[in-house]
Amino acid sequence: MRDGEAGTPLVFQGQVTDATGQALPGAVLEMWQADDDGLYAQFAPGIPEWNLRGGIVTDDEGRFAVTTIQPAPYQIPTDGSCGRLIAAAGWHAWRPAHLHLKVSAPGHQTLTTQLYFKDGAYLEADVASAAL
Numbered sequence: 001m002r003d004g005e006a007g008t009p010l011v012f013q014g015q016v017t018d019a020t021g022q023a024l025p026g027a028v029l030e031m032w033q034a035d036d037d038g039l040y041a042q043f044a045p046g047i048p049e050w051n052l053r054g055g056i057v058t059d060d061e062g063r064f065a066v067t068t069i070q071p072a073p074y075q076i077p078t079d080g081s082c083g084r085l086i087a088a089a090g091w092h093a094w095r096p097a098h099l100h101l102k103v104s105a106p107g108h109q110t111l112t113t114q115l116y117f118k119d120g121a122y123l124e125a126d127v128a129s130a131a132l
């Protein structure tokens with residue numbers, strides 16, 4: 001992240017395990033997220049290409065910790081066909097704040113998912129219907 005990245009500091013930590021609960025040392029966790037304005041590097045102009053994007057390898061106990069900021073909710077594009085669908089359906093364009101994760105380990109199926117924040121705005125009404 002940028003020096004002095006705006007936003008509420010967040011330490012995201014955990015342990016990667018397999019489906020039986022066995023720790024996975026050496027698992028690769030790729031993570032990307034919006035910034036405090038709800039903007040993503042590589043989509044919004046003026047943000048360094050790899051800002052708030054990166055990868056980390058879990059330790060001998062499958063554990064990891066990432067120091068970042070809490071992402072903000074954001075609106076999906078409201079122009080083009082997406083915008084016409086939203087307007088026709090009468091939806092709003094908001095997505096709840098989330099972290100994108102892709103977790104991989106040799107011999108295991110790769111998991112790509114999103115994690116949300118308890119009591120976050122738009123959880124009950126995610127335009128992408130991905131939160132619940």
Ligand SMILES: [Fe+2]
Binds near residue numbers: 034098100
């Ligand atoms: Fe996202």
